[in-house]
Amino acid sequence: MKKNINILVVGVGGQGNILFSKILGEVLLNAGYDVKISEVHGMAQRGGSVVTYVKAGEKVFSPLVDRAEADYILAFEKLEALRWLEYLKNNGILIYSDYEIPPLSVITGAYEYPDVEKILQTVGVKACRVEVKKLLSQLGNSRVQNTLMLGFFSRFLDIDEALFKKSIERNVKKEFIEINLKAFELGRRIEMCEVEK
Amino acid sequence: MKKLLLGNYAVARGCYEAGVKVATAYPGTPSTEITEAIAQYDEIYCEWAPNEKVALEVAIGAAIYGKRAICSMKHVGLNVAADPLFTASYTGINAGLLIAVADDPGMHSSQNEQDTRNIAKAAKVPVLEPADSQECIDFVKIGFEISEKFDTPVILRLTTRVAHSQSVVEERPREEVLFKYKKDIQKYVMMPAMARSRHEFVERRLKSLKEFSETLGINKIEQGTRKIAFITSGIAYQYVREAYPDAWVLKLGMVWPLPERLIKDFCSQFEKVYVVEELDPFLEENIKAMGINNIVGKEIFKLTGEYSPSFIKRAVENNEIEVPYKVKQTLPPRLPVLCPGCPHRGIFYVLSRLKDVIITGDIGCYTLGALSPFNAMDSCVCMGASIGMAHGISNASDKKQKVIAVIGDSTFVHSGIPGIIDAVYNGSDILVMILDNSTTGMTGHQDHPATGYTIKGEPTYKLDIVSLCKALGCVAVEEINPYKIKENVEKIKQLLDLPGVKVVIAKAPCRLHRRYKFTISKRYIDFEKCKNCRLCLSLGCPAISLKDKPTIDANLCLACGMCEDVCKFGAISSQKEQ
Numbered sequence: 001m002k003k004n005i006n007i008l009v010v011g012v013g014g015q016g017n018i019l020f021s022k023i024l025g026e027v028l029l030n031a032g033y034d035v036k037i038s039e040v041h042g043m044a045q046r047g048g049s050v051v052t053y054v055k056a057g058e059k060v061f062s063p064l065v066d067r068a069e070a071d072y073i074l075a076f077e078k079l080e081a082l083r084w085l086e087y088l089k090n091n092g093i094l095i096y097s098d099y100e101i102p103p104l105s106v107i108t109g110a111y112e113y114p115d116v117e118k119i120l121q122t123v124g125v126k127a128c129r130v131e132v133k134k135l136l137s138q139l140g141n142s143r144v145q146n147t148l149m150l151g152f153f154s155r156f157l158d159i160d161e162a163l164f165k166k167s168i169e170r171n172v173k174k175e176f177i178e179i180n181l182k183a184f185e186l187g188r189r190i191e192m193c194e195v196e197k
Numbered sequence: 198m199k200k201l202l203l204g205n206y207a208v209a210r211g212c213y214e215a216g217v218k219v220a221t222a223y224p225g226t227p228s229t230e231i232t233e234a235i236a237q238y239d240e241i242y243c244e245w246a247p248n249e250k251v252a253l254e255v256a257i258g259a260a261i262y263g264k265r266a267i268c269s270m271k272h273v274g275l276n277v278a279a280d281p282l283f284t285a286s287y288t289g290i291n292a293g294l295l296i297a298v299a300d301d302p303g304m305h306s307s308q309n310e311q312d313t314r315n316i317a318k319a320a321k322v323p324v325l326e327p328a329d330s331q332e333c334i335d336f337v338k339i340g341f342e343i344s345e346k347f348d349t350p351v352i353l354r355l356t357t358r359v360a361h362s363q364s365v366v367e368e369r370p371r372e373e374v375l376f377k378y379k380k381d382i383q384k385y386v387m388m389p390a391m392a393r394s395r396h397e398f399v400e401r402r403l404k405s406l407k408e409f410s411e412t413l414g415i416n417k418i419e420q421g422t423r424k425i426a427f428i429t430s431g432i433a434y435q436y437v438r439e440a441y442p443d444a445w446v447l448k449l450g451m452v453w454p455l456p457e458r459l460i461k462d463f464c465s466q467f468e469k470v471y472v473v474e475e476l477d478p479f480l481e482e483n484i485k486a487m488g489i490n491n492i493v494g495k496e497i498f499k500l501t502g503e504y505s506p507s508f509i510k511r512a513v514e515n516n517e518i519e520v521p522y523k524v525k526q527t528l529p530p531r532l533p534v535l536c537p538g539c540p541h542r543g544i545f546y547v548l549s550r551l552k553d554v555i556i557t558g559d560i561g562c563y564t565l566g567a568l569s570p571f572n573a574m575d576s577c578v579c580m581g582a583s584i585g586m587a588h589g590i591s592n593a594s595d596k597k598q599k600v601i602a603v604i605g606d607s608t609f610v611h612s613g614i615p616g617i618i619d620a621v622y623n624g625s626d627i628l629v630m631i632l633d634n635s636t637t638g639m640t641g642h643q644d645h646p647a648t649g650y651t652i653k654g655e656p657t658y659k660l661d662i663v664s665l666c667k668a669l670g671c672v673a674v675e676e677i678n679p680y681k682i683k684e685n686v687e688k689i690k691q692l693l694d695l696p697g698v699k700v701v702i703a704k705a706p707c708r709l710h711r712r713y714k715f716t717i718s719k720r721y722i723d724f725e726k727c728k729n730c731r732l733c734l735s736l737g738c739p740a741i742s743l744k745d746k747p748t749i750d751a752n753l754c755l756a757c758g759m760c761e762d763v764c765k766f767g768a769i770s771s772q773k774e775q
């Protein structure tokens with residue numbers, strides 16, 4: 001019996017979370033799971049808050065993940081990690097990027113960008129922060145955050161590394177395969193956080 | 198081989214496998230990818246039509262000629278196409294005709310939440326409703342068979358969570374289907390004498406479809422182990438299955454007309470049966486109309502928005518979910534914004550500075566001009582409505598109120614043209630601004646008759662909007678560069694004072710479009726010169742944010758230069774300081 005895995009991928013429109021979900025979904029499919037992915041299109045993509053669901057298991061019916069149902073939340077932007085936190089199930093794990101994209105409501109001064117770390121501490125959730133900004137500058141490319149995060153996340157799943165690499169090769173444009181594989185490997189080598197599986 | 202496929206791609210795959218020859222559409226989320234994916238198959242002729250009505254007419258023509266055809270649209274598009282639909286129901290088809298309509302419960306990207314099943318019922322055509330990507334492929338094929346067997350257009354109803362979900366499918370080879378065209382005036386020329394007998398035919402057809410639905414394999418009972426029962430269809434079926442894996446379920450693959458005997462038999466076995474459907478109580482009311490009374494529906498399930506497994510569970514069991522981790526403070530909202538470099542930004546910046554003007558808006562990326570920081574839009578109703586509404590408002594004020602209609606190029610071609618004709622004909626005094634970014638931006642850069650390219654990217658005749666507007670009788674037609682903010686303020690004020698229908702075409706391609714290359718010279722702010730007046734922030738460009746003073750994020754800046762035009766102190770330029 002394959003156990004059920006519910007994953008929420010959250011971020012800001014344009015950060016590549018649909019591609020991330022597609023790559024991850026294929027990995028899970030090839031690892032023998034039934035898989036469903038639900039995407040968001042349209043207005044939300046114009047820099048709005050977006051969420052994609054990836055579900056895997058013996059048999060998956062609904063493509064949705066509801067509040068208190070996610071085993072993992074992967075946040076490509078810090079503030080979005082907070083916004084979707086209610087979706088995490090008890091003892092679920094939040095993996096978030098330290099990347100900050102202030103929304104317009106912050107830019108115009110109507111709101112303040114919150115202190116994400118502090119809030120997460122008070123909520124008392126198991127969270128791993130990935131130093132994406134630093135790692136991306138090491139790579140010299142700011143557009144591979146999704147494969148970097150995938151590299152890190154891959155260690156939480158008991159799935160052969162080769163399946164991840166194959167899926168990346170199939171889903172990114174030829175000229176970007178190399179840099180994405182590099183990002184994946186870098187992500188996979190990041191020191192594990194305290195909540196390690 | 199098993200693979201993951203998006204519901205919309207699966208519809209396209211189904212069309213390929215079913216031997217479809219013609220596919221038409223006007224783009225609209227969540228239906229757009231169906232036709233985009235079909236365009237990848239060389240075996241199928243494929244086009245973007247200027248609107249859904251034309252798209253359907255093209256598909257009807259193809260079907261009558263003997264080629265399997267599909268026409269795709271979103272729910273509001275079916276309103277536009279309702280006219281040909283209702284009569285195609287009378288004429289029937291020859292080779293199969295499928296109309297794929299994607300509803301959007303939850304309104305992820307739509308101006309209303311409407312239920313296509315109601316229109317289908319009114320037009321007296323059958324509706325199939327797939328629940329995952331594999332069913333999308335299968336139901337397309339079944340749809341064509343039903344269409345041909347019963348001589349009727351068939352609606353394939355999708356909803357966002359089917360259209361935009363990926364699930365596992367198996368692909369099969371294409372099968373060619375052959376039909377011959379036969380002239381048949383009685384059948385295809387709908388004037389009163391002939392239409393009368395066709396109406397009789399339509400009513401008989403509905404009866405035989407109903408009979409057929411009793412034995413149709415996609416209407417099926419799934420046995421459970423627990424005494425709880427549901428009638429459901431489409432994505433709601435998946436939610437029910439997940440919430441109650443051990444329940445009895447009557448899953449309807451065809452949701453109109455309904456299998457009365459099957460439903461009666463099913464309901465008679467249980468004390469009560471839950472009917473689960475998003476949006477309208479369509480199944481519920483039609484089941485009640487059969488005289489069945491032991492069903493529970495909208496008294497516990499909501500009429501608006503999307504469902505989910507836990508929503509259904511909570512409604513049935515009347516309890517709440519407990520959320521383990523909760524953030525107490527209110528978070529800054531993150532609403533969609535115009536992209537960095539978007540040409541619309543300059544226009545809305547100018548419009549937001551005009552006083553005492555009503556601005557009627559339309560459907561597209563530029564609808565975002567209604568939001569902060571611009572707040573420069575008074576209305577947004579449906580495709581093409583901006584112009585007619587502007588004319589209406591101007592008239593209602595005895596021409597005392599200044600009104601500007603804002604519409605995109607794709608939307609203008611879709612249904613803005615008749616609005617201009619009306620305004621000119623009736624002596625209106627409005628200003629129409631066509632925000633021409635040379636694409637259909639919101640749905641992801643589809644071509645249209647004024648871009649000069651077909652759906653396959655091949656060059657074609659390019660509709661000239663300037664000459665067209667002149668020919669329609671507008672008193673002034675001017676092209677402006679939306680990035681030249683200072684110039685445009687004056688220009689728009691001047692034109693607004695002229696009598697008659699004026700057109701301003703703000704022309705600059707979408708900054709994100711693959712087809713256009715821009716010479717990039719990013720902008721920087723010289724902190725010495727910056728007086729911290731923060732005027733540049735009112736552009737709402739995501740690349741400009743406030744640190745101590747405004748700062749431009751070079752990663753996000755698309756070098757449109759608009760901020761340079763806005764800054765009064767010359768602090769912004771392409772020179773990087775320090």
Ligand code: SF4
Pocket residue numbers: 722726727728729730731732733734747763764765766767768769
């Ligand atoms: S508009 Fe110019 S002076 Fe004013 S804050 Fe922006 S950069 Fe500084």
Ligand code: SF4
Pocket residue numbers: 537538719720736738739740741749753754755756757758759760761
């Ligand atoms: S920062 Fe200035 S130049 Fe860059 S995209 Fe925004 S408005 Fe255009």
